[in-house]
Amino acid sequence: MVYKKQKVIMSSREKILTAIKKNQPEGNPLPEVFSVSVANQNSAQRFQTVLTNIGGLVVEVDGWNGIKDHILLNFSESKRIVSTITELSAITGITDFKNDPHLLEDVDLAILQGHFGVAENGAIWITEDQMGNRALPFIAQHLALVIRKNEIVSTLHNAYDRIEATNYNFGTFIAGPSKTADIEQSLVLGAHGPKSMTVFLIS
Amino acid sequence: MKYKSVKDHAELAEQFNRDEARVDWHDKTLWFIREKRDKAAWQIPEWEQLRETASQIKNNVLSNLHSYLLQFEKKAQQNGVTVHWAATPEEHNQIVYSIIKKHSVANIVKSKSMLTEECHLNEYLLKQGIDVVDTDLGERIVQLAGEPPSHIVLPCIHWKKEEIGELFHQHLGTPKGNADPQFLTAAAREHLRQRFMTSKVAITGVNFGVAETGEIIVCTNEGNADLGVQLADVHIGCMGIEKIIPQRKHLGVFLRLLARSATGQPITTYSSHFSKPREKQEMHIVLVDNGRSERLGSDDFRNALKCIRCGACMNTCPVYRRSGGHSYHYAIAGPIGAILAPGLDMKKHADLPFASTLCGSCSHVCPVKIDIHDQLFKWRQVLVQNGNVTSTKNAGMKLMNVVLSNPTIYKLAGSAGRWLMNYLPFIVNNKFNPWYKQREMPKPPEQSFGEWYTRNRKSS
Numbered sequence: 001m002v003y004k005k006q007k008v009i010m011s012s013r014e015k016i017l018t019a020i021k022k023n024q025p026e027g028n029p030l031p032e033v034f035s036v037s038v039a040n041q042n043s044a045q046r047f048q049t050v051l052t053n054i055g056g057l058v059v060e061v062d063g064w065n066g067i068k069d070h071i072l073l074n075f076s077e078s079k080r081i082v083s084t085i086t087e088l089s090a091i092t093g094i095t096d097f098k099n100d101p102h103l104l105e106d107v108d109l110a111i112l113q114g115h116f117g118v119a120e121n122g123a124i125w126i127t128e129d130q131m132g133n134r135a136l137p138f139i140a141q142h143l144a145l146v147i148r149k150n151e152i153v154s155t156l157h158n159a160y161d162r163i164e165a166t167n168y169n170f171g172t173f174i175a176g177p178s179k180t181a182d183i184e185q186s187l188v189l190g191a192h193g194p195k196s197m198t199v200f201l202i203s
Numbered sequence: 204m205k206y207k208s209v210k211d212h213a214e215l216a217e218q219f220n221r222d223e224a225r226v227d228w229h230d231k232t233l234w235f236i237r238e239k240r241d242k243a244a245w246q247i248p249e250w251e252q253l254r255e256t257a258s259q260i261k262n263n264v265l266s267n268l269h270s271y272l273l274q275f276e277k278k279a280q281q282n283g284v285t286v287h288w289a290a291t292p293e294e295h296n297q298i299v300y301s302i303i304k305k306h307s308v309a310n311i312v313k314s315k316s317m318l319t320e321e322c323h324l325n326e327y328l329l330k331q332g333i334d335v336v337d338t339d340l341g342e343r344i345v346q347l348a349g350e351p352p353s354h355i356v357l358p359c360i361h362w363k364k365e366e367i368g369e370l371f372h373q374h375l376g377t378p379k380g381n382a383d384p385q386f387l388t389a390a391a392r393e394h395l396r397q398r399f400m401t402s403k404v405a406i407t408g409v410n411f412g413v414a415e416t417g418e419i420i421v422c423t424n425e426g427n428a429d430l431g432v433q434l435a436d437v438h439i440g441c442m443g444i445e446k447i448i449p450q451r452k453h454l455g456v457f458l459r460l461l462a463r464s465a466t467g468q469p470i471t472t473y474s475s476h477f478s479k480p481r482e483k484q485e486m487h488i489v490l491v492d493n494g495r496s497e498r499l500g501s502d503d504f505r506n507a508l509k510c511i512r513c514g515a516c517m518n519t520c521p522v523y524r525r526s527g528g529h530s531y532h533y534a535i536a537g538p539i540g541a542i543l544a545p546g547l548d549m550k551k552h553a554d555l556p557f558a559s560t561l562c563g564s565c566s567h568v569c570p571v572k573i574d575i576h577d578q579l580f581k582w583r584q585v586l587v588q589n590g591n592v593t594s595t596k597n598a599g600m601k602l603m604n605v606v607l608s609n610p611t612i613y614k615l616a617g618s619a620g621r622w623l624m625n626y627l628p629f630i631v632n633n634k635f636n637p638w639y640k641q642r643e644m645p646k647p648p649e650q651s652f653g654e655w656y657t658r659n660r661k662s663s
Contacts, residue, residue, distance in 0.1 A: 013288035016444065016492045021269045023500030028266040031259040033452055036249055050469055101434055102400060120459075121469035134481050135433035138426045138473075156470075160455040169479040173458075175470050178426040182341035182357065184364045185232055186384035191340060192392060192399070193426025193473070 035157050043119040043152040044201060051122030054176040055189050056197045060149065064088060067146065067200050071111070074198075075142070078108035084132040085113055085146065097132035104133060110140035110194075114174075116151040117199070118159045123175035124199065125159060127168040134170055138178075143194035145174065149201040211554035213637075216526035220641060229361060230524040236357070237518040239467025240568065247459070257456050258572035261509035264447055265499060271414040271447045272490070278417025279488055282479045287489045292322035295491045299324060299406065299439055300331055302487055306437055308333075308403045312395075314421070314428035315339040316408025317355050317512055318441045318491055320534035324406075335406075336398045338427035340391050347374045353528025355535055356465045356514035361527050395427070405431035409442035410511070411457060412488070415450045418478040419488060422461065422471040429475055437485045440477070444490050445508040457511060460570035464513040494547050503581045507542050509571040516565035516575055522558050531555060538565035542578040545586065553591035556582035614653065621647045 010018070048058040061067055064087040071091055075081065082104070083092040088111055095104075112131060114124035124145050128134055137143055153159050163171070178193030189195055210218075220226055244250045264271060276286045289295035295318075303311060311328075313319065313335050325335045325346075337346045341358035345351065347370055352358030359367070368382035377390045407428045411420040419440050421428045432438045448457065454474075462468040480486035499505050517523045517537030528536035533544040533552060538559060544552035556579045565575040586592055587600065606616050623630050624647035632644055650658075 011288070012290040012294060012492075015290055016288055016490075016496050017269060017272065019492075019496035020272070020444070020499060023496060024268050025266050025499075025502075025505070028259070028262040030263045030449060031256050033256060033456060034249070034252060054468065054472075105400060118470075123470050123474070128481070133433075135430070138429040138433055155455070156459050157452075157455040160452045164452050168476070169481065170475070170477060172429070172473055172475040173470065174473060176472050178424070178472055180340045180388055180425050181466075182339070182344065182359055183362075183367055183384035183387055185235065185357075185360075186364070188385050188388040190392065191388060191425035191427070192338065192395060192430050 033157065035161070036155050043154055044149050046119040046154075047117050047122060047152045048201075050120065051176060051197075051199060054122055055179060055187075056122060056176040056199060058199050058201060060201045060203055062203060066202075067111070067144075070198075070200070071109070071144070075109050078142070080107050081109045081111070082107050082132070082136070082140075083111040084130060085111060095132070097136070099133075101133050101135035101139070104136055104139050107136065107140040109142045109144060110136050111144040111146065112137060114145045114147045116153060116159070116162065117147050117201075118154075118156055118173070119152050120155045121173075121175055123156075123159075123173035125163065125171065125173055127166075127171040129168070131170075137172070137174060138193045140194055142196045142198070143174070143177070144198040144200060146200045146202065149203040152201075210532075212526065212530050212532070212558040213554065215530035215532065216522075216558070217640070219527040219530055220525070225363075226525055226527075228363075229527060232360060233518045233524045236466060237515070237568070240464055240515055240518065241467075243463035243467040243469065247463070253456060253460055254570055254572055257460055257511075257570055258509065260448060260453050260456065261571050264445070264449065265505060265508060267449075268444065268447065268499065271449060272444060274414040275412055275417055275447055276490075278415070280417070282417050284417065284480065284486045284488055287487060289489055289491045290493075292491075292493055295322045295441065295489055295493070296324050296327040298489050299441070300328060300333070302437065302439055302485075303328070303333055303404050304331075306403060308437075310334045310336070310398070310402055311404040311406060312336050312338050312398055312402040312427075312431040312435070313406040314408065314423060314431055315342055315358075316406065316441050317535060318408060318443050319406065320351065321493065322441075322491065324441075336395070336402075338395055338398070338431055339423070339425060340388060340427075343391060343395065344370065347371075351529070351534065353536060354514060354517060355512050361529070399430045399434055402431065403435055404437045404439065405435035406439045406441060407432060409440045409446050409488070410461070411454060412442055412447050413449075413451050413454070414447055416478065418451075418476050420454060420458075420474060420476050422458075422474050424468075424472045426473055429473055432477070433481075436483070437487070438477070438480065439487045439489065441489050441491065444492055444495050445510075461511055461513055464515040464568065464570040498546050501546075503585075504542065504546060504578055506573050507539065507546070507575075507578060509573050510539055510543075511571055513570055515568040515570065519564045519568050521560060521562065521564070526558065531558065538575045538579065539573070542575060542582060545582050549586065549589060549591055553586050556580075556586060557592075557596075614651070617651045617653075621649075621651075 081092045082095045114126040177189045177197045178191045180191040287298045344359040354360045364382040371377040372379045409419045462471045523537040541555035559579045563576040
């Protein structure tokens with residue numbers, strides 16, 4: 001049997017990986033990620049201050065009725081309010097979230113539940129299973145997120161301690177309304193996503 | 204958008220400097236952002252510890268990039284993502300185009316990605332008949348104007364609102380003379396929403412890729428990356444191979460640093476973690492080398508690969524603030540651009556490492572502790588050794604070498620210089636002396652320190 005000598009052409013993948021293996025320096029062990037202060041009693045206060053500073057609104061409520069009252073009072077003009085929270089079905093229409101995301105274009109207000117908040121930056125961690133549809137938190141004209149007041153961690157390190165071992169297809173930290181300062185550094189709320197962000201803290 | 208200019212940094216900076224009021228405005232605007240960064244950093248007592256940890260994580264990444272990339276690829280594939288490898292910008296562009304072509308799409312949206320600027324993706328796609336709309340407001344503004352971004356975080360920081368009003372009047376039909384940022388942003392929102400609603404392919408950059416999980420993280424304030432991706436059938440994430448971080452928990456370190464360093468915000472509005480494509484959606488990640496694997500082998504210059512593209516070095520740089528991003532004629536301007544660009548094309552970018560005072564401010568604000576000003580200095584040496592500087596600069600440095608290494612000539616040159624500036628000032632105060640540009644020459648001292656010392660020691 002005669003084997004024909006073949007010229008081996010390396011793929012870009014092999015080429016890149018070979019060069020990296022040859023060139024990467026030795027040493028440099030991974031450092032320990034330090035952990036800073038754990039959640040304390042001031043977390044909710046700090047969360048509120050930071051989120052207010054970046055254009056969000058924090059509303060403390062006792063329960064679902066408090067949320068309903070606030071929505072009815074402040075979003076009376078909204079034509080289409082949607083939510084994945086069954087307790088709020090009295091004030092929202094019925095939406096099939098599995099449908100084409102483009103059908104959510106006319107949503108005025110989306111009310112969703114988040115996992116927890118982060119005091120140092122006013123962000124809320126929310127994953128796909130809470131969104132109904134991945135597009136919803138971004139396409140709605142206004143966004144409201146609900147978390148428990150005692151579910152606020154101090155820093156992002158603490159946040160990743162909670163997220164680290166979880167599984168999600170898509171997750172995001174949302175901190176305030178969509179915004180831009182691209183025109184002469186003038187802050188404008190409502191760039192492409194929601195023009196406002198309300199966070200309900202259930203105590 | 205490519206830089207067509209063949210002028211060097213000094214010539215382009217001189218052009219920018221002709222409008223003094225504008226330079227002052229540009230300078231102050233960027234310094235304002237630098238101050239916001241300071242205030243944000245000072246609120247974190249462990250800020251320096253954060254920088255050090257981030258730096259060490261990135262060092263670890265550079266030492267283990269091979270295994271991290273393989274791990275990342277495997278995890279991403281398990282998540283249902285297609286991973287592509289591109290050695291060159293051309294290959295990157297071809298991969299992106301082939302995906303778009305497969306879906307027979309002619310209009311796409313793209314959120315901010317410095318990598319696609321580096322690869323000149325937009326022009327390539329335009330030639331293939333694909334209309335790319337940049338959806339970040341600042342990027343859309345410079346795109347409408349036919350310019351490249353002048354800053355990696357603030358693409359149109361060099362534009363005044365009145366000019367943007369005029370640009371929008373021409374392209375979006377807003378009323379002439381309206382320069383209100385609120386109004387103009389609302390107009391752009393309407394204009395771009397239509398594109399979001401009709402684009403089947405969305406391209407994003409990648410801030411971080413996590414080896415442990417195969418997920419990519421994209422940060423925006425506007426929500427444009429998410430709106431594009433969540434409405435599209437296909438998501439293409441374009442990512443430099445150095446964007447890898449080992450574990451998810453390391454995001455806690457980098458996301459604490461990124462927005463604070465960039466704009467003084469505690470975090471960007473959206474920090475999205477894309478792990479799996481949604482049902483019926485396709486997700487691609489294009490890993491791009493373009494000289495990075497080669498740079499990895501350089502002890503002097505590999506650290507530049509640690510960059511997380513926050514732009515803090517630009518906002519603080521006295522040269523960048525007064526010369527504008529376009530004077531760097533490269534996709535990434537400022538101090539970090541000046542050490543990245545010569546690695547790709549030494550001859551073309553030989554002027555950039557000289558666009559610095561070596562004051563070191565860039566290194567001090569860098570969230571991952573890149574030795575930027577040391578690298579600028581080292582690049583100068585490499586460039587001179589390789590004959591990549593102008594003959595004038597070369598001759599000047601040789602002359603300085605002679606003068607500074609011989610005490611007799613040094614003393615003679617000093618007294619001759621003082622005599623000339625005193626009695627024949629026009630010899631130095633003229634346009635042939637580059638130091639005379641935009642400056643008055645200082646009054647020459649009456650004597651040198653050597654002369655003063657000799658006299659005073661004798662009299663005591």
